[in-house]
Amino acid sequence: MTAQLHRRMVLTGLGAAGLTGCATTPSPTPGLIRPTFQPRAFAPLITHPGRISRITVCTRPFRAQGPRIEAETVGDKRVVHNYGHGGSGWSLSWGSAAIVRELALEGGPRQIAVIGCGALGLTSALQLLRAGAQVTIYAAERTPYTRSARATGVWSPDSRIAAEASVSKDFADRWEAMSRRSWQDHHAFLGVDGDPVRFIDQYNLRGGSADTGPVGPAPETGSVGFFRSGTRLNGLAPWFREVSKTEHPFPVESVRCGPVMTFNVAEYARQLTEAFLLEGGRIVQRTFNHPSELATLAEPVVVNCTGYGARALFRDQSVTPVRGQIAWLTPQPEVTYALWYRTINMVPRHDGIVIQANGSSQMVGYGVEDETPDRDEAERALEALAPLFA
Ligand SMILES: Cc1cc2nc3c(=O)[nH]c(=O)nc-3n(C[C@H](O)[C@H](O)[C@H](O)COP(=O)(O)OP(=O)(O)OC[C@H]3O[C@@H](n4cnc5c(N)ncnc54)[C@H](O)[C@@H]3O)c2cc1C
Structure with missing residues (x-):
């Protein structure tokens, strides 16, 4: 210090x-x-670039219409789709899986193949298993190699989830129901060993001489007009409040603080996988290259949770990549608060400190499929955070 x-x-x-x-x-x-509110202890974040242990990049599976959650017939299979959750896949996972469970069981047969082992595949498979179905997950990758493993790990149910102008009339109601259901189900993992889900106080900082605006890649041109939740979830999550200068050490003009739900994604995915296997599920490593390959599966019902992979597998060009990058600093268990400053998000997790530079708008990374890490982007974010601890 x-x-x-x-x-x-x-x-x-x-x-x-x-x-x-x-x-x-x-x-x-x-x-x-x-x-x-009493002052609390703030251990300073070490912002030296030498603390970066890795940089991960992934593409959010964005669809202007919102996630595809519907059933169709492909050959002799009933296929229930569950993909395209943008920047909200972990947040909405349980609620989305609850809809999928009903659609999958509606057809009658209870032998179900789930394709995909990310946030959506794991939660769908578990819900189906717990509803009495026989479930096998088929996936090219399992955690920690899925895109879900590269998420920031915060409750963000309306992050790049749809475009306001492209959604159906019932979208907002459906989204709200998914959000509320997920919020409730994530709570089952609070206080569990390994903290797969926990609340952390986040400090949103503004102003001060070092605040020269958003940090991150330049946004792509154009405007999608992303879906905004408005007041629909008011009262669901704990509140943020203004924090007085005596309650924090940061050299900024205004601070708001509130508890945010965070996901220790590595541990969450491990526990979901373990629960699925212990409760009788099976996981098979397999890659599908064309929907016609579904015909080779023994199960009459297939739940498609392939995320961004659905673009190639189901030739669904409505799935748009939105690139996002995280720099991982080696863990500092003494850092027990999250930050939002100059659109940089810092979240302390057990598997590392997540640093994400979000830039000036949600158009950052829109349409960008390149998953090559950008070290400069990571170092610029650390440089911007450094004055908070200088
Ligand atoms: C930088 C970044 C930060 C994010 N932060 C958050 C956050 O804080 N909170 C949040 O809620 N969301 C966040 N997201 C969004 C979230 O990561 C995604 O919405 C979510 O991971 C999508 O999960 P999924 O299960 O649909 O897809 P994936 O995790 O991509 O899983 C797809 C699965 O399908 C399999 N698969 C794909 N194609 C095939 C095929 N052809 N054959 C066989 N198997 C196949 C894959 O191997 C994998 O197992 C973030 C995204 C990014 C990029």
Whole structure:
């Protein structure tokens, strides 16, 4: 820790270990308890580029119409599609899988093949198994090699999920139902060994001399008009609040803080895989090159959770790649807060500290399929975060 930061922490009362984030005191209004927030300890993030252990890139499977969740007949198979969740695949996984479960079981037969072992494949397979079906997952890759393993790991149900102008009339209702169902189901993994899901206080920082605007790749031209949830999920997640200067050490003008749901993706995927296998599911490594190959499967019902892979497999050009990159810093278990500053997201996870530079608009990475890591992009993000800890 630098002497300056230490002094700042002492000045703000943050030097003492073990201070809590929130305590309650009786409010003057009888019958009400008003929370008062106490300063907490902030371990500084080490922003040196030498801490980068890897850089991962993946393509979000974006569809202007929103995720494809519907049944069709391909040859003699009933195929239920579940792909195209943009930047919201982990967030919406359980709710999407709940719809898929109904569609898959509607046909009658209970022998089901799930293609894909990412967030959507695992949650669909588990729900079907728990509904009494016999389920086999067929997938080219399993965790940690899926695109799902390269996600930031935050609750982001409306991130590049659809284009406002292209969705059907019932999309917003369906999206809301998926979000609410998923939010509830993720809670089953809170407090579990390995913290597959946990809440972390995120500090959204603005202003100050070092804040010269968004950091990240330049956005692609054009505008998609991404779907916005508006007020639909108001009241679902905990609130953000303004934080006074005495409660944080950051040299910025305004700070808002609130608990965000985060996913330790490595652990979450491992636990989902383990549960699926322990409860009687089977996983087979297999790559499909054409939908006609589905005919070789023994199962009469196929659930298609191939994510971005659906573009090639089902020749679905409506799946648009949206490139996203994460720089991974070696873990710092003492960093227990997340940050949003100059559109850079920092999330501390057990498997590393995630640094994602989001740039000035959601058009960043739109239509870009290239999954080559960009070291400069990663270092620019660290450079932008450094003044917060200098
Ligand atoms: C940088 C970045 C950050 C993100 N952060 C978040 C976040 O914080 N929160 C969030 O909710 N979402 C986030 N997302 C989005 C999320 O990662 C995706 O929506 C999600 O991973 C999609 O999951 P999936 O299961 O559909 O696809 P995938 O994870 O791609 O899984 C597809 C599966 O299908 C298999 N497959 C594909 N094609 C074939 C084939 N032809 N034959 C056999 N098997 C095949 C693959 O091997 C794999 O097992 C992020 C995305 C990016 C790029």
